[in-house]
Amino acid sequence: MINKLIQKIEQTDAPIVVGLDPMLDYVPQHILKKAFDEKGENLEGAAEAIWQFNKGIVDATYDLIPAVKPQIAMYEQFGIEGMKTFKKTVDYCKEKGLVVIGDIKRGDIGSTSAAYATGHLGKVTIGENTFRGFDEDFVTLNPYMGGDSVLPFLEVCKEEKKGVFILVKTSNPSSGDFQDQLVGDTPLYELVGKKVAEWGEMHMGGTYSYVGAVVGATYPKMGKILRELMPKAYILVPGYGAQGGKAEDLVPYFNKDGLGAIVNSSRGIIAAYKLKAYEKFGSQAYADASRQAVIDMREDLKQAWVAAKA
Numbered sequence: 001m002i003n004k005l006i007q008k009i010e011q012t013d014a015p016i017v018v019g020l021d022p023m024l025d026y027v028p029q030h031i032l033k034k035a036f037d038e039k040g041e042n043l044e045g046a047a048e049a050i051w052q053f054n055k056g057i058v059d060a061t062y063d064l065i066p067a068v069k070p071q072i073a074m075y076e077q078f079g080i081e082g083m084k085t086f087k088k089t090v091d092y093c094k095e096k097g098l099v100v101i102g103d104i105k106r107g108d109i110g111s112t113s114a115a116y117a118t119g120h121l122g123k124v125t126i127g128e129n130t131f132r133g134f135d136e137d138f139v140t141l142n143p144y145m146g147g148d149s150v151l152p153f154l155e156v157c158k159e160e161k162k163g164v165f166i167l168v169k170t171s172n173p174s175s176g177d178f179q180d181q182l183v184g185d186t187p188l189y190e191l192v193g194k195k196v197a198e199w200g201e202m203h204m205g206g207t208y209s210y211v212g213a214v215v216g217a218t219y220p221k222m223g224k225i226l227r228e229l230m231p232k233a234y235i236l237v238p239g240y241g242a243q244g245g246k247a248e249d250l251v252p253y254f255n256k257d258g259l260g261a262i263v264n265s266s267r268g269i270i271a272a273y274k275l276k277a278y279e280k281f282g283s284q285a286y287a288d289a290s291r292q293a294v295i296d297m298r299e300d301l302k303q304a305w306v307a308a309k310a
């Protein structure tokens with residue numbers, strides 16, 4: 001799957017992930033009204049509204065982008081109905097040829113991680129048959145319970161030719177509370193980065209490993225260090241746009257081959273029509289605003305790369 005991801009990045013010339021993090025506040029009135037009229041103003045109606053909202057965005061952007069990242073909490077808040085929308089979204093994006101990164105941030109004792117890995121990446125055996133649960137292509141992992149919380153995912157990835165992105169240095173303001181603490185002379189995030197590189201060496205998909213890392217766009221100095229520590233890891237970079245990450249800071253997250261990183265934007269794309277720059281689209285054409293935001297993001301990343309190489 002890492003090779004499919006790279007191929008799609010090259011085809012689209014866009015190292016971009018659209019984060020499908022729908023909040024009801026982002027869903028335009030006309031979609032909300034229809035969903036509530038059909039299903040009621042309840043969990044089912046809300047789940048229907050975010051499904052229709054997502055579908056509009058995917059239809060308007062799928063030809064421009066390699067991948068999407070549905071964030072599971074945004075669906076979980078609507079209970080089982082929300083989880084059905086999560087699954088419908090995963091399946092629909094795959095039908096459209098997109099690589100799907102399930103943002104689940106899991107990690108637990110070995111046996112529990114194995115069950116998560118089965119549910120999100122692998123298959124479960126029931127009687128004589130096997131079934132797939134959510135079936136994303138990649139998932140995000142929180143490695144802070146240690147190696148045995150990660151390895152069950154890597155086993156399933158090997159079998160299924162899928163991949164993971166492991167949190168190394170996160171984009172949020174408090175990420176330094178633990179991740180920047182020194183262990184001896186080395187910050188904890190660097191130790192985790194080295195471990196990701198080590199696991200990655202054992203799980204190569206080609207030039208790049210299918211064990212990737214998450215490094216926030218908001219910490220570019222650390223991004224540069226981590227790029228060097230994990231040369232064969234694909235880096236998923238959240239924090240561009242809404243969290244303040246700038247394209248010019250992201251060049252060092254890429255390798256010299258122009259590959260090695262993929263930048264996520266969620267609110268900046270899916271709720272673009274609410275931003276001043278795209279307000280001319282209006283809420284009826286929210287998906288067109290998202291399309292334009294993807295085009296602008298692609299150009300922004302490209303300009304930053306060209307300027308850095310000049």
Ligand SMILES: O=C(O)c1cc(=O)[nH]c(=O)n1[C@@H]1O[C@H](COP(=O)(O)O)[C@@H](O)[C@H]1O
Nearest residue numbers: 071140170171214216238242243265266267
């Ligand atoms: O793993 C992630 O995707 C992630 C890691 C991180 O360090 N920071 C971070 O923002 N994220 C996710 O990336 C998305 C960022 O959303 P926006 O800030 O709206 O672009 C959300 O889905 C977050 O959960």
